[in-house]
Amino acid sequence: MRAAAPIGPVNARGIAAEAAHMIREAIMDGSFRPGEELREGSLAESLTVSRGSVREGLSILEREGIIRTGWHRPATVIPVSRDHARNLYRLRAGLDRIAAQGAAHHTRADGFSPALESLRSAVTDGAARSEVVRADLEFHDAVYEVADNAPLTSAWQAIRSQIRLYQLVRSAEPESGYDSSLVAEHSRYAEILTSGDVETAGRYAEQHVESALEGLLGRLGD
Structure with a gap:
């Protein structure tokens, strides 16, 4: 008889993942502030x-890059900074460009419509800022899904929580017209992706991220 596979208890792993989820959401809703x-x-x-x-859950969040830990020191939420934002969004621009090119190559219109409609509904219904950001990122999740590039998607998932945190900072007190322009930009993004124009899709993806970074840096100040 074959011996049982050496796999750890499912329940413990599930509890750690749920703890990570709860702490992550508390960070994203502002219950824990950057640096806390x-x-x-x-x-x-x-x-x-x-x-x-909790310790296992914090390890998950550390791998996501939204908390820091140290020897004999408590974990802390990452501080937001202009330098970190620049580095993070430059990385994102490269990833998004490749994802957009891959998605345009596959040209699946149905891959973006549900996410775009969710974003439009969140804005139209006056949803909480956290829900608008969630819908925004789910649109980009759809781009990566259509691109169908597993290593690329893994790279995106590795920085996604950090992007979410910065997007929440960016949209905390949006300027007039921000939400309508958000929908317009993503609608145009979807049009380009479904057109199959690979090069234009890549350029637009980079411009989209550069615009987001510019707005974020304005929010972070000097």
Whole structure:
């Protein structure tokens, strides 16, 4: 008889992932601010889980890049900065360009329509800023899905939570016309992707990210 595979307990892993999810959402809704400490004991008490599960959850968030840990120091939410934003968005521009080119090559119109409609509905309905940002990123998730490039999608997922955090900072107090331009930009993005024009899609993707970075840097100040 073949021995059982050496796989750890599912429940413990599930609890850690759920702890990571809850802490991540608390960071994104502003309950924990950039630079704020995350104490294992307090988190374990609030989430009614063990400190070990919290520790595993924090490790997940550290890999996502939205918290930092150190030896004998509490975990902290990453501080937002202009330098980090520039580096992060330059990386994103390169990834998005490749994703847009891949998506345009596959030209699947149905791949973008649901995400675009969700973004339009979030804006039209006056949804919370967190929901608008969520819909924005789900549109880009769809681009990566249509591009059908597993290593590229993994690279996007590795920075997605950091992008989400910065997008929330960017859109916290949007200027007049921001939401309508957001929908217009993504509508144009979808049109270019479905046209099959690979080179234009790549250029537009980079311009889209550069525009987002410019607005973010204006929000972060000097």
